[in-house]
Amino acid sequence: MGKYTMIDQETCIACGSCGASSPEVYDYDEEGLAFVLLDNNKGNTPIPEEFMEDVEEAYEDCPTESIKLSDTPFNKA
Secondary structure, eight states, X not given: OOOXXXXXXXTOOOOSHHHHHOTTTEEXXXXXOEEEXXXXXXXXXXXXXXXXXXXXXXXXXXXXXXXXXXXSOSSOO
């Protein structure tokens, strides 16, 4: 069973930690705030298994706890 991720852009301080840990999953918008590349920060696309270790590192290293992880999608379509 996959995990899902999204960024709380209200608390993100654009520190760059998540993009450094997992550049295949996280990127930054024009304001410098992080978002999830997989589904434009909707939290509905499972994280590919090959990226899970990097995503977990980003989650643990986020200074504002803005990275969210879940066993279920965040926004049911």
